Amino acid sequence: MTIARFPNMQTCRRYVRSLRLEPYASAYELCDQMSSLRARPIRVVEWRLPIPGPMGVWIARECDDVVVVQELATRSHRDHIVLHELAHILCEHEGETLPGYEPELPVLNGVATEGATLRFRSAYDTTSEREAELLAVAFAEQLTDDLLEPRIEWDVHRYFAGS
Structure with missing residues (x-):
């Protein structure tokens, strides 16, 4: 049984802030x-x-660690998948072995995946999946995108609500 290091969004956000990261525009960055x-x-x-x-x-x-992400996913979904797998890496979660799946994965930089530990998860109601999802969301909250318009309406609503 995995004991969650990040049991809620507050601890996830605190962890992300503690890293003092430079602004990043994608999960890849x-x-x-x-x-x-x-x-x-x-x-x-x-x-x-x-x-x-x-x-x-x-x-x-x-x-190294390699995150293989479904290329058929949309850009934003790929970002989220990468953030989710990154959370598993940082939390050092265990995975399950799916024999016979390895041939489907690429040879990476001339080094095959043979002998590497593949971290698959198929049960999404586990503590480690919940923790990875919360941490991925905390990382996603910090994504910056210079192409987006500022969310002024949020500040206006807060101002008129008196908060």
């Missing part, structure tokens, strides 16, 4: 920052994963 902080590369690979099946896979190799 966040992985680059986390790679530097951890001194262990996190590589993101878009791959056409079999459907039905997981939308994201964490492969813990000897020299």
Whole structure:
């Protein structure tokens, strides 16, 4: 049984703030920052994963961590999948082995996934899945996008509500 390090959004947000990250516009940029902080590369690979099946896979190799994300997902969904798998990496969650799935995954930088630990999760009601989802949302809240209009209406509503 996994004991949650981040049992609620408040602890997730506090953790994200404690990292003192530079602004990032995508989950991919966040992985680059986390790679530097951890001194262990996190590589993101878009791959056409079999459907039905997981939308994201964490492969813990000897020299790096690899997040394989479903290339058929939309951009925002891919970002969320990457954030979710990144949360699993940071929390060091265990996964389950799905024998026979490995041949479906790419050879990454000339290094096969053979011998690596593949972290799949198929049960989404577990403590580790809930924790990864909460942490992914906390990271997503910090995403910046210079192309978006400022959300002025939120401040206006707060002002007139007296909060």
